[in-house]
Amino acid sequence: MSARIAITLAWLCAIGAVVFLLSPLLVIAAASFSPTPVFDLPVGGASLRWYARIGALDGFWPALSLSLQLALLSTALSLVLGTLAAIALARGKLPGAQAIATALVSPLMMPGLVLGIALLQYFRAIGFNATWSALLVAHVVVTLPYVARTMIAGMVRFDFTLMEAARTLGCTYAQAIRRVMIPALAPSFLIAGLFSFLASFDNYPVSIFLTDVRTKTLPIKMLQYIDEAPDPTLAALSTLILIATIVLLLASDRLVGLHRMAGTGD
Template identity: 60%
Template sequence: MTTTERLASSLVWVVAAVAVLFLMTPLVVTVAVSFGSSSVFTLPPPSWSLRWYERLWASRDLWPAVATSLQIAALSTAVALVLGTLCAIALVRGRVPGREGIITFLISPLMLPGLVIGIAMLQGFRMAGLRDVWVSLLVAHVVITLPYVVRTVIAALSLFDFTLIDAARTLGLTYPAAVLRILVPSLAPAFLTSGLFAFLASMDNYPISIFFTDAWTKTLPIQMLQYVEERPDPTVAAISALLILLAVVALVIGDRLVGLRRLADY
């Protein structure tokens, strides 16, 4: 390795370290503040305490929002996995005119600002006569989680050898049985990857959810905004720390079941 290559490699590592430090600092500060005893955001805190987590446990407004977010995230992820997989199989295996345009359309929610999507869906739901808050939230979250599934499953299907299904059929399996026993296990890492990202994206979504909530049905990010407006104390930091823990748990589960390297391949 020449001197120039060594300098370039060192520069890459320095830039990567600075980027990681820049991204991780807000997370570390949030977690540290959530364990402080001060009633304001102070770092370093005067002493360490679990008072804000105890307040979360006793909160009556938080848990309905958590339940709503978990229900919406779980159902929207399940629906997106089914619809996204069917769309991906049709686009990869079928002779669909305008295939690239359809793929771009399906993943377009990842490219557009959330506020634009929220306003568009709000107007569309009103024109369609859909006024139920919970159903509106579910449909909106399916729209924002579907791109994760479509993009990931299409990438996985492009690496799958479909002659294995034909071989299984020649050995006596029906087509649905061959799909369940051959295709589904091969796509399991893609399902897990897209499901984890879709679930976390639904749990953390704010700019679209804000258009479809009311005083009785709120998601966790909306409730957190209300906490910031009414009681600007480290309670929000404690909620954020638990959300960070949720993301870490999701990564650990993915690493145990599939492996982070294989997850990154999708």
């Protein structure tokens, strides 16, 4: 009986935590249908006009394009760099391998504002003033830890004797990577790419220090909208981003499985 009570209390706590975490998102989604020009719940009727106004927001399309470019490029670069680093750490006998692995994920241990200020000061010190390139480098710094952590875990479970068998059968090293390693580690690549893309696309605390008047990512532009003209259009835009994130997670679940995304299964 005591075990059943404990399980029931654990489930109640878990459900309560989920409700507490999701409530703000549900309120924002409901406010996006507000019939009035203020953030209000659609009690007297719902309206879709705020969704129609998203495309007319000043600077929305350039900001969206910039965020997508940075997210895609930083994710691609992080996948390459993180995978190479993971192979070296899992395969080679590097001195201080554990320290290197910790250094790769160290940006996750730092507050975003601290990382943003540090990158800003570093870029100024070396005379690196190209805004777009500085943002790309900064986003690689942000996304690389997600890829490195995921790929190191995947490489530890990968059987490298399969590579040797493929080479014995006539494959070059590049062919063995393409035909053996990449298919076997496809779930790790997908998970790493998904989380690094989301981390880049939604990044605000690092990007805010590196943008200028002409070059602003979507999260920074959304903050500007709040200062200039706060209305339910922002709630509608936030809801669309939330829906896109859920779609990506569901697609990944269909391809990989939530248990593998959480690292609880093979």
